[in-house]
Amino acid sequence: MILHAAALIATGTAGYLLGGVAGAAAGVGVWALVLIAWWPRGARKALAVPRPVEPRRVSAQEIADAIDRLEGIARQRNWDIEKRFEMARKACEYPAMTIEELERRYDEEAKGKA
Numbered sequence: 565m566i567l568h569a570a571a572l573i574a575t576g577t578a579g580y581l582l583g584g585v586a587g588a589a590a591g592v593g594v595w596a597l598v599l600i601a602w603w604p605r606g607a608r609k610a611l612a613v614p615r616p617v618e619p620r621r622v623s624a625q626e627i628a629d630a631i632d633r634l635e636g637i638a639r640q641r642n643w644d645i646e647k648r649f650e651m652a653r654k655a656c657e658y659p660a661m662t663i664e665e666l667e668r669r670y671d672e673e674a675k676g677k678a
Contacts, residue, residue: 571595619657626656637663 572595579591630652638648647670654666 622653622656627652630655634663
């Protein structure tokens with residue numbers, strides 16, 4: 565956005581120096597046409613908003629395995645037993661999320677309940 569504004573100022577100034585007010589108007593108009601022409605191309609390159617992650621169904625065995633894998637982290641971060649089980653469940657439901665993100669979500673939910 566700042567680059568667009570700088571280019572607009574530069575084309576307006578160059579136009580003014582070359583042709584006065586009419587030149588400035590022409591320079592600004594040309595830059596506006598360039599932006600309009602490139603707009604659809606930039607819209608295709610825009611990052612899409614990520615879809616919410618849907619939880620998947622998990623079995624009790626998967627949760628037990630996750631508890632075993634998370635044991636070291638749980639001891640290090642001093643999680644209580646309730647948080648250990650909930651974090652293991654969340655780790656199974658949302659396998660693409662990091663432990664830090666899952667813990668942040670857990671803490672937000674815990675604050676909402678309190």
